[in-house]
Amino acid sequence: MTQAPKISFHHNRSLPQAQDLIAWYRDQGRDLPWRHLTHDPYSVWLSEIMLQQTTVVTVIDYFHKFREAFPTVQDLAASPLDKVLHLWQGLGYYSRARNLHKCAQVLVREYQSVFPKTAVELEKLPGIGPYTAAAIASICFDEPAAIVDGNVIRVISRLFQVETPVPQSLPEVRSLAQALTPQEHAGDYAQAIMDLGATICRPKSPLCLLCPWQSACGAAQLGVPEDYPKKEKKAPLPQKYGVFFFYTHGQHFWAERRPEKGLLGGLMAFPSTAWAEDPLPLEVPESFAPYGSEDLQLFEKAVAHTFTHFKLTMQIAQIPVAQADPLSNQGQWIAWSDIDAHAWPTLMKKVFKVIAENYCVGA
DNA sequence: AAACCGTGGTC
């Protein structure tokens, strides 16, 4: 043997004990609004849906708004979808809002408004996948279901120095996560390991000296925690371009509701050209205007926005029209004073900002 | 199964 077997390295290392982590959590865990509501699956579910790919700081305000607007799952189910989308505006991933509403209706109609108590049953509901099902089952009902989110992937990849990059490593990580999950106090454990990932075992500058699992962590022992989890390099995002058409009539402008499915589904937007990878010939946007282009005026400033899978740069072209007739059957004339009555994605709020900065009444 | 689906903060 020219090389020491790996087991000798593991030999000086303790195993991560759930009770050490839970003790740390009870002393050092974060105080979050939904932590006081673990007896209430509705609130835990609501928080978990909002927290999907979204930071705690961002979620807190929305969580309070939703609990106030919809105190019970029946209230949520009885609401028009438009009101749900309106409250959700700005939070992103709008299919979550549509699935949230649908899930509430399924619960009321088929479950007598009572949340199922097992991860297996929870996962059958719309918008609830493996992570969220395990989170609700463990946090509310202490089912020893292993949660695997971004925090857990990072913590486990460092503990065990998982060399396989994400997402190929997921089967291995899931297996380790299940092995670490205790039979008792699974709810505290689930929240503890996420808090550890968020506050100690952070993506950058982890605080290994404060970690209750430091002596069990392979990456920390070697001083290379930030090398894990291993990841594939991401391809650069494609850049897309287009023109928004700002049809105006007096104090009104024309906007349309986007299709129910797909990007920004169900939210409001200006009509536009297709969003294409080729920059448009900016000297002739007239030929692309869907409802006529007399008196078209192109704004100097464009709007840039980055989505999950592409970048977008949009020009804005104002087109005053003489008659306030409907331009299509999927939109409406909206008064400036009535903007807040509708659900606008952040992209459109950026457009409003550019318009407000550049628009001259009577110009 | 790989692509799609938002946004804001950080360095």
Next chain:
DNA sequence: TGACCAAGGTT
């Protein structure tokens, strides 16, 4: 400033 990241799910 661009790349990365945040309590993922659906198709």
